[in-house]
Amino acid sequence: MATVLVNDIPVDIGDEKLNCIQAAERAGVTIPHYCWHPALSVVASCRMCLVMVGEKKPDGTVAMQPKVVPGCQTPVKDGTVIQTLDPKSTGAQQSTLESLLLNHPLDCPVCDKAGECLLQDYSFQFGKATSRMVDEKNTPPNKPNIGPNISLFTDRCIMCSRCVRFTREVAGTAELHVVQRGNHSEIDVFPGHPIDNKLASNVVDLCPVGALASNDFLYKQRVWNLKTVKSVCTGCSTGCSINLDTNKSVVYRLRPRFNPRAQGHFMCDEGRLGYHNVNSALRFTKPLERTNSGTQAIDWQQSVAKIDQSVRSAAQTDAGKIWFVLSPFLTTEEAWLLASYARSISPFCRIVSGPVPSHGVDDNYPKDRKGNPSTNPVKFTIRAEKCPNRRGIEAVVAHFQKSPATFADLLAACDRGEVAVAFVTSGYSTAFPAWGTETAERLGKAGFLIVHDMLPSALSDAAAIVIPAAAFSEKDGTYINHAGLAQTTEAGCVPQRGARTDGQIYLDLLGRRGLVRAIEIRKEIGKAVPALAALATGELGEHGVFVTARA
CATH class of the missing domain: 3.40.50.740 (Rossmann fold)
Structure with a gap:
């Protein structure tokens, strides 16, 4: 049985192939991260997950690496030692957060992500209490309606590239990309090609900050006022596990809930936005x-x-x-x-x-450049059968x-x-x-x-x-x-x-x-x-x- 030590806490990982972030989660330890997501490729670009990693020798001594390494890109094995509380680890995380916050606007009072924002959470847990920024912030213009359902607040973006990788690797439509270079890098769409694929709104869930926002939910509710229950999407026979967010018996949004037996991490826009009939004023209320x-x-x-x-x-x-x-x-x-x-x-x-x-045929993703199902392994399917419970009935x-x-x-x-x-x-x-x-x-x-x-x-x-x-x-x-x-x-x-x-x-x-x-x-x-x-x-x-x- 392979064992990993996380802050001196032993974690049995068996034969699983895990990175430092996943191993730490097993020990109840959070390694902060932005760019890493279990359903996307690893790029190790945000540098937020830098930790000290070493290896336990047969004689019981531990040989630590001289520098911090990205936890998302570092696999663990039997005898791996991870120290997230080492001064080098905490110092690297503080410096990374300070860099990300240099040009980040103080939009929390109006940002839809406030209350469930990783930048807020990590700043409180791992960041510094004060800012040393004295120069004027770089504030690129926002890009409302980069797609029918999505707006981009460019000045909030921390360039984690989750959204770009999603459109390339899961949707296969590749509408989003990185333009400019260095400190001026931005997320954008190709001219005349908005992000309007059937999985597009997943980039809002993936965005760890409030850069990508859902036009359907924008400025409607503060998340701390919402009541969340576990539900199932009724849009098709995939039966996506979802979180249902309501306030005073009004449905405000649906979000995918991870289920390895159903849809994985994502859901389609058809199901996500198909709740509006629930709030319809035309509904029957009396026999x-x-x-x-x-x-x-x-x-x-x-x-x-x-x-x-x-x-x-x-x-x-x-x-x-x-x-x-x-x-x-x-x-x-x-x-x-x-x-x-x-x-x-x-x-x-x-x-x-x-x-x-039923409508058409099962719609598989990712797509190829011509919009046809790719020869790559299927990562998401929108079923042609548009009901949730045929087999039960x-x-x-x-x-x-x-x-x-x-x-x-x-x-x-x-x-x-x-x-x-x-x-x-x-x-x-x-x-x-x-x-x-x-x-x-x-x-x-x-x-x-x-x-x-x-x-x-x-x-x-x-x-x-x-x-x-x-x-x-x-x-x-x-x-x-x-x-x-x-x-x-x-x-x-x-x-x-x-x-x-x-x-x-x-x-x-x-x-x-x-x-x-x-x-x-x-x-x-x-x-x-x-x-x-x-x-x-x-x-x-x-x-x-x-x-x-x-x-």
């Missing part, structure tokens, strides 16, 4: 009932009672004419509760998966619906006039709608159409009862991605204006008392469905667990 005189709002108790009455009344005649559509945007727990309700009515009620939105449907049925069968039955009640769940993105006018008209032929959705659509216009749906940011639950990775999502907001979560509505229909608890339902599913047995513990961990649900 609606369509009558001969028009549409009127009803309370929640009335809506649940009317739905239950309509379903049970139809079941007395022919339960085979009652259809439940489980949207791939439902959590696995919500799908389980609604399917359980259907089975509580009759074993002959039909349960089908909702349509799976299919596993639930397969458990409850032994005889195969599809959404197309429902439409055909509607055309024949053989559908008494259709309970359709939605939640589809407006960018990839599932309900065209033709589909809505066909579903409208059902004797009694119940639509559970967030926003008005052609389908909700045809419904007898519309129930407001909760957004992904408003509920706890589990999504299962294209590879069978089950991850939990946490609620960062409360449903708007007294609305209820989907799971709570289905729990009320089932007649169960109390509040819905996703973890308890998850355990119930894991014990009942062999393909989802991995959910039986309730806790899925930071990075999720793989299930055996069919693809």
Whole structure:
């Protein structure tokens, strides 16, 4: 077992290939750094991670190198000794910080990065309390809108080059580059070629200071006012792990959360900016009932009672004419509760998966110079399947619906006039709608159409009862991605204006008392469905667990 000493703390690294920064992290020691990132190449340009490194000899003595070395570029092995508290290490870090701060503006009160800025943090932890700068600062002009979603505050840049390496190595589009030389070096784009690739906003996350800013988030919130919860992106079937940042039940931004089992370190702009429908003023907030005189709002108790009455009344005649559509945007727990309700009515009620939105083909990165997928190993994929939980829904449907049925069968039955009640769940993105006018008209032929959705659509216009749906940011639950990775999502907001979560509505229909608890339902599913047995513990961990649900 290989052992490294970090400030006299032994760290077992096994056979892993680590650098000094990573080994120090294992010991709970921070080696400050700007340019290094585990998903990018090593350039050792910021010089912030300079530390004293040596080697333990067989006789027990330690031979230290005479000068500080960059921790990001120095691999460790058995017997490596790292000293971050040595005066040479701390002196080098202080000098580097002083150099970086010479021309850095005091923008902290207005900078979006304030509160999560590595320059702030490291200046406090490792820097000097005073500045010796007496000359006028070099303040190059800022470059707003270097891309549709990104602005560059040039005077804040510390030239770590993370953004440049990302566009070259991960996106493959290489829009960003370094211009000028020496003290006048700047980040810029080529004339007429803004940074507008589908992964562009990741450079904002990578920037350790506030040089690159998101136009979507710019000047909207101070980060210390935000509540952050762990969630899952619902934009496609990759199921990127994300941090959901909210304040007073308003979503302000989504950020990628590292998950080696899902997407790695990054996320696409399509998913990152796809949250705006959550804050939409057009969202349904109260149940609606369509009558001969028009549409009127009803309370929640009335809506649940009317739905239950309509379903049970139809079941007395022919339960085979009652259809439940489980949207791939439902959590696995919500799908389980609604399917359980259907089975509580009759074993002959039909349960089908909702349509799976798809757009083009899987989009792999990095790209080559012509914009085609590179022959290099794939580092990120935007899936063509634009929903988060197809596999979870299919596993639930397969458990409850032994005889195969599809959404197309429902439409055909509607055309024949053989559908008494259709309970359709939605939640589809407006960018990839599932309900065209033709589909809505066909579903409208059902004797009694119940639509559970967030926003008005052609389908909700045809419904007898519309129930407001909760957004992904408003509920706890589990999504299962294209590879069978089950991850939990946490609620960062409360449903708007007294609305209820989907799971709570289905729990009320089932007649169960109390509040819905996703973890308890998850355990119930894991014990009942062999393909989802991995959910039986309730806790899925930071990075999720793989299930055996069919693809």
